[in-house]
Amino acid sequence: MATIITSECINCGACEPECPNTAIYQGGVEYELNGVMHPPLSNDIFYIVPEKCTECVGFFDQEACAVVCPVDCCVPDPQRPESEDALIVRARELHPDKTFADGFPSRFKEGGGGAASTAGEAAPAATAKPTAAAAPAPVPAAAPAAAPAMEMSTLNIPTIEEWEVPIECHHCKGSYAVAFRHFRSGVVFYCPFCNGSTVVTSSMRNYVAQSLHTFYDQWAHDFEVFQEKRQRQLTEFEERQRERLEALNESLTQARHDYKPPGAPRKRAWIFG
Ligand code: SF4
Ligand code: SF4
Incomplete structure (x- = not known):
């Protein structure tokens, strides 16, 4: 059965961008079907074009509009029962350029048939709906x-x-x-x-x-690269300083032989010798 929007709709607009079939329209807005424009099915609230609704079969394991609706007014239409077979046929007709593999997501399947969409769409969140x-x-x-x-x-x-x-x-x-x-x-x-x-x-x-995960991943990667570079530079710096230190010690040791401090014991020369 296609999904319908009941009169409890508060026109929040959350459902419209979620529909993989662009079956949802704002009240008073004409809808498009097979390239032909039609008068709106509702003038006051959002509405669903039944010929374009697949109950998200082929895309998600549950109705995407129902998942986001804050007032739970996207519900199955008891007047329009439809089988999963009929709905996947509709999905294929609506999206002739897409391939729907045998394991396509569907609310009819045990466990939903997987969250990933064969059409490359992101699945809606399956968490309980907050209010x-x-x-x-x-x-x-x-x-x-x-x-x-x-x-x-x-x-x-x-x-x-x-x-x-x-x-x-x-x-x-x-x-x-x-x-x-x-x-x-x-x-x-x-x-x-x-x-x-x-x-x-x-x-x-x-x-x-x-966006956040991409930022954090990039940040972590850059920080790791930076730390490695800094460690390398520190090692090189310490090596250079060690060499300078050794050179300094050598130079001081040499100076000890070259320069006699005043008052240092000296060998006396024999005055008549
Ligand atoms: S059930 Fe899915 S296909 Fe049908 S209107 Fe809602 S989002 Fe669109
Ligand atoms: S999400 Fe629900 S309340 Fe909001 S426009 Fe869609 S049907 Fe109406």
């Missing part, structure tokens, strides 16, 4: 938290979980930040200035996570 109540209070962006520094540097780089993710409110354009550990798909943050909501989508979450 608005679970979202922590955001902090204004201008106040970065004093997070623990990375062990390998004296710079105050926060850990990934503590990293402050900047958010711009869609409503008032105000900026605030939340710790990455709270930046989960489906979590709703409320702007501290106008109370407008922002829902974290899985694509947003994936992008931020990937």
